[in-house]
Amino acid sequence: MRVLVTGGAGFIGANFVHWTRAHRPDVEVVVLDALTYAADGSSLGSARDEVELVHGDIADNALVDRLVKDADQVFHFAAETHNDNSLADPSPFVHTNVVGTFSLLEAVRRHGVRLHHVSTDEVYGDLELDDPARFTEATPYNPSSPYSATKAGSDLLVRAWVRSFGISATISNCSNNYGPYQHVEKFIPRQITNVIDGIAPKLYGDGLNVRDWIHVDDHNAAVWTIAEKGRSGETYLIGADGEQTNRDVVSAVLRELGQPEDAYELVRDRPGHDRRYAIDSSKLRGELGWRPTYADFSSGLRATIAWYRDNQDWWRPQKAATEAKYAQLNQ
Numbered sequence: 001m002r003v004l005v006t007g008g009a010g011f012i013g014a015n016f017v018h019w020t021r022a023h024r025p026d027v028e029v030v031v032l033d034a035l036t037y038a039a040d041g042s043s044l045g046s047a048r049d050e051v052e053l054v055h056g057d058i059a060d061n062a063l064v065d066r067l068v069k070d071a072d073q074v075f076h077f078a079a080e081t082h083n084d085n086s087l088a089d090p091s092p093f094v095h096t097n098v099v100g101t102f103s104l105l106e107a108v109r110r111h112g113v114r115l116h117h118v119s120t121d122e123v124y125g126d127l128e129l130d131d132p133a134r135f136t137e138a139t140p141y142n143p144s145s146p147y148s149a150t151k152a153g154s155d156l157l158v159r160a161w162v163r164s165f166g167i168s169a170t171i172s173n174c175s176n177n178y179g180p181y182q183h184v185e186k187f188i189p190r191q192i193t194n195v196i197d198g199i200a201p202k203l204y205g206d207g208l209n210v211r212d213w214i215h216v217d218d219h220n221a222a223v224w225t226i227a228e229k230g231r232s233g234e235t236y237l238i239g240a241d242g243e244q245t246n247r248d249v250v251s252a253v254l255r256e257l258g259q260p261e262d263a264y265e266l267v268r269d270r271p272g273h274d275r276r277y278a279i280d281s282s283k284l285r286g287e288l289g290w291r292p293t294y295a296d297f298s299s300g301l302r303a304t305i306a307w308y309r310d311n312q313d314w315w316r317p318q319k320a321a322t323e324a325k326y327a328q329l330n331q
C-alpha cells in the first residue's frame with residue numbers, strides 16, 4: 001500500500017509518518033510538503049531515508065495529480081494552522097486550506113483514490129465555561145477565526161465532493177494536540193521553551209480559556225482507525241477527555257521545571273478568542289473501538305517537557321523570530 005501524506009513535515013504529519021513506520025511497516029509513504037516556516041524536514045529524523053519527501057504546494061494541480069495517481073490513500077494534514085497568524089494575514093489560509101484542499105479533491109475524484117481529511121474542532125466555534133454540552137458530529141458549524149473558517153470551508157468541500165461526485169472520503173475533527181515536534185509558536189511549546197529560557201509564560205486574557213488536550217500519537221492512531229474502518233462520507237470527532245484551563249497547563253509546566261506555579265504573565269487577549277473547546281468522541285469509540293493510550297494528561301505533558309528540554313537543537317533556530325513576532329503584538 002502506498003500513501004500520500006500532505007503536510008508530513010509539520011507537527012502532526014511528521015508524527016504520523018513515525019507512527020506509520022512503527023505500526024504499519026509495509027506501507028510506503030510519500031510526503032508532499034511546501035516546507036513553510038511551520039515545517040522542519042529534520043522532524044522526520046531517520047524516516048528521511050525511507051520516505052519520499054516531495055517539496056511542493058498542494059494547490060499545484062499538475063504535481064498533485066501525478067502524486068495522487070500513484071497513491072492508494074491520501075492523508076491530508078497540510079494546512080496553515082496558527083490562529084494568531086490568520087488574524088495578521090488570512091491570505092495563505094485561504095490559499096492552502098481552501099484552494100489546496102480543492103486541488104486535492106479534484107485529483108482524488110479523477111483517480112478514484114480514497115481521502116482522509118484531517119480537521120479541527122474549531123469549526124464548531126466555542127462553548128461557555130459552564131456549558132455541560134460538548135461538541136458532537138451534529139454540532140452546527142460556527143467558526144470564529146480566519147483559520148477555523150477556512151478549515152470549515154475545506155470540510156464542507158469534502159462533504160460536497162462525497163455527495164455530488166461520489167468520492168470516497170472520511171473526515172476527522174480533533175481537539176488540541178500536544179507532543180514532540182510542535183512549533184514554538186503554539187501554546188504548550190511556547191511556554192515550555194520560555195521557562196527553559198527564563199522568560200515568564202504568557203497567558204492571553206484571564207488565562208481561563210479551556211482547551212481539550214490530546215497526545216499527537218493518540219490523534220494519529222485515530223486517523224488510521226478511521227481510514228481503515230470508517231464509513232465513507234462520515235465525520236468522526238477525536239478527543240481524549242483532556243479539558244484544562246490554560247492557567248492550569250502553564251502552572252503544571254512551571255512546577256515541572258522547578259518554578260513557582262504562578263510565575264506567569266497575563267498579556268493582551270487574542271481577538272475573537274474562543275472560550276472553550278470540548279469533544280465528545282463517543283461515535284469514534286463506539287463504532288470503531290478507538291481508545292486513547294495517553295489517558296493521563298499530566299504524564300503526557302511531563303514527557304513533552306522532557307522532549308523540549310532534551311531537543312533544544314530542534315527548536316532554538318525558530319525561537320527568537322517567533323518571540324519577535326509576538327512582541328509586535330504585545331503577546
Ligand code: NAD
Pocket residue numbers: 006007008009010011012013032033034035036037038039040056057058059076077078079080081082095096100118119120121151173174175176177178183
Ligand atoms: P503545522 O503547522 O505544524 O504543519 C502544517 C504543515 O503543512 C507544514 O509542514 C507546512 O509546511 C505544510 N503546508 C502548509 N501549506 C502547504 C501547502 N500549500 N502545500 C503543502 N504543504 C503545506 O500543523 P499541524 O499542527 O501539524 O496540523 C496538521 C493538520 O491537523 C492541519 O490540517 C490542522 O488543521 C489539523 N489539526 C491540528 C490540531 C493541532 O492541535 N495542532 C488539532 C486539530 C487538527
Ligand code: TDX
Pocket residue numbers: 081082083084119120121122175176177185186187188190202203204207209210211246270
Ligand atoms: O502564548 C500563548 N498564550 C496563550 O494563552 C499562546 C500561543 C496561546 N495561548 C492560548 C490561546 C488558546 O486559548 O492557549 C490556547 C491554545 O493556543 P494555540 O496553541 O494557539 O491553539 P488554538 O488556538 O487552540 O488552536 C490549536 O488547536 C486546534 C491549533 O493551533 C490549531 O491548528 C488546531 O486546529
